[in-house]
Amino acid sequence: MTTVSVLASPSRYVQGKNAIAELGTHLKGLGRKPLLVADDIVWGLVETSLSAGFRAEDLPVTRVGFGRFTTPAAVDALVEKIRSGEHDVIVGVGGGSAIDAAKAAGHLAGVRWASVPTAASSDAPTSALSVIYTEEGEFIEYRFFPRNPDLVLIDTQLVAGAPARFLVGGIGDALATWIEARATERGQGTAMAGGRPTRAGTALARLSWDILWENALPALDAVRAGVVTPALEAVVEANTLLSGLGFESGGLAAAHAIHNGLTAAPQTHGLTHGEKVNIGSVTQLVLEGAPTQEIEDFIVFTTRVGLPNTLTEVGLSPQDTKELQAVAEAATAAGETIHNLPFPVTAEDVVAALVVVEGLARRVRAEHGLPEPVKYVAQH
Template structure:
């Protein structure tokens, strides 16, 4: 099997870049379907409309209903066909991107992704994570191509709540460790081949950037400024993690995230917050050395990512509920099988409980 790396056709990141969207979009079509939340349109809809003013393009805005589900995707596909749109633009967060990518795939059109937050690595990938209408993980939809353009306006992202940037760090935190697991097991990555030197390098730089810049970036965003550290973390969360996970592969952390979606107490959490605990659990499964565990747990505590069940909202852990999550995580249809050893639901349950114990130990209780 070949070594393969894939990526978006173009990645643009900088301050004020959303105002330039029309110059890129008009090369792809003339009637964009713009998927955005109602609050997102209030914040940035005017910037998009101003960019297209002199282009002659007809814009069709549609409000996202909140969940990347089959029902929502089908609803939007019908609207795109009815309106005769020739491209899809997703503006907002991870579930909007994933929905926009799926819709573009089903109507065979180009897709542009414009993050207003850096909370996940979804923007760059050829992947849609499909949930039920109630937010429980259902399946992965593997797409034949990455977005035509990922346009990242760092001024807008820096104005979002710091928790969203931190969630993106949690998602990105898993990238290197999952890629290493896939490399060790010679697993097939999301790109459809074995991992390249470029992919593992991107994944490693992603992790190093978080450790070196993460706390500084969080503090800067809390102070309502966009610094070099913020710019670097946005790139790590979006591009380095996006290419690193896709061409490096998924393993324990994201499978454990998917398992946690069946626990109702976790539904208030962002994707990256659950992935961070999944990363800690994966490291326990792999019996990582003490220095690495110390670095990861300390980082999570410093930026505010979950390290215990209580942090996840599970105040009174129920063994049956945790076993259900562990069983879902260890499903043959998920990615725990990419670990370089056999993983059972019992092992996942034990690792989750041990990860919680480590987190409580570091917190001093």
């Protein structure tokens, strides 16, 4: 077991209102022939401002579309685009999948890469890893790289204009960061950066948590109004930078392992990454035997944010024995991050915790006058 601690981070992080117009300014030092990866919807949002900034810096605008998931084939296709076009930097623009694909392709092609999220929906943009899925959205593997993105740029006006559900998902992803980092610190596991957690990584995970509890609800008010406020700026930084550094250099545990297991259940397809992670967070708290008040506070807060904390809200039920067993077995597979918990965990333990979560969350919500869970139905 390693005793070396590692901190990983992007070379530069840029955040602010209308920052997309300055992408060319920050990108020109990385390369002169960028390849932009963005789907049609995202491109429609950024093309005008981005292109004007590129023209000002005498950079060509070359964009390739992207599908839904970061699959091995999608990554390989981007590698071929990079090589055939002789591009020297690749830029993932949009959601986590486009960004993860750009990182993976940039690594394989031996060029620099940048992350430009258009929503604060996950903490993936800052990291030196990509999550690879099947065409159906089932988790395959993590791919790790020897360095982080050369640039992460996020325009908070774009975040304010995105659907509120994206920010909600990012909050769910980021709330897990502290829950998992403190568990990794107590145990003997390693962080995604390749060593034991650093004090800095763990502290940033806690800072992300504190910011979210103070600012998440007013930040969502800002997004629903389509405006940028200090609360939204704080949450964007917590979701993207602080959570990104916190998970990579602080450690993942059960919440993300259970998310990975949930991707194998067709009933959960269509949910955001952070929505599934939040089920993992509640389940981890149960597995840990966390204080009752802490669990109840978490359920109340995440319900108010709009995150699922029952099986019902991710399309499952305690009676779905076969599916829950499959989720638990995937979550406890060898090498999964659940083994960073400071105690052994079996698939049976995970099934029991998942079953308990349903009744527990329903009880807490009823006691606080919060809405009953609404059944999620995946669109197939």
